[in-house]
Amino acid sequence: MIKIAPGVVSCWQDFSLLIEQELLFMPENIYYLQGENGSGKSSFIKHCLFPALESKKILFYQIYLQQLFHLQGYAIKSHSAFYKPDLKLKSEWDCIQYLLSNLSEIYAIEPKPVYCIVDENRYLAEIYRYLKESGFPFCLIFCEHSSFSVPEEVNLINFQLLAPNRSSVYATSI
């Protein structure tokens, strides 16, 4: 389980997050980071979730798909060109499948829960389906502005802008 302590987190020189209560991210749960543009969802991932995951990295696998994916896509294509040159990744979905199949390979060797963080990616539904069908015990944490629905309960993490340079973060469930 990943815990984020309450308090003020300074993300950038002119932006901070007020985490109102302890936030728990548990395997086999889904978390929707919900808030308007600029409310600090990606900053929360970088400045709160990543350090917490890093501190427990031997216990979990992590997969992260960043917002504005193209740079990450180039990095994945470079990795694939070096290690699996026959694959010839072209599209964004090719790159995501490359990561997911790599995850399946290492999971088969040593099973561990998976934390999957998806920051506004058009293939969110396909990623969810892959994780579900693979049978991994996974925690999906995602941001999205278009509609995405799943049959199970989704935990909401709300980001509310208090000022252009400050947001509050709190959990509810739907």
Add this chain to the structure above:
Amino acid sequence: MIHTDYLVADANIPLISCDRLRDELLIYNLDESATAKLIDRFEKLTGKKIDKFYSINELSGGQKVILMALLAIYSPAPKIRFVNLLNALDPKRREAIQILIQNSGKDIILEDKL
């Protein structure tokens, strides 16, 4: 000058430069008057005050897309093709940008691409 091609503004790669706003203003060829309109509109949409020397890397992903949309709309380009523009915006900003597009008087295509 006859413009036959569309200015392509792709929300998957919203900004071309990676330093100050003035670099993007140069690329899109915005004059002083258009720049003032852009800065004012950006503040109304995001609550964030920026100027020509603002470091655009400090913007969130969605704010970068809003800035890209405003740069294209206030640029001299009469024909614009936006790619995946609305997906990155929350409902309030999506509606505001759609109104700006409708009122721009430009030939604008919205394209969704996988």
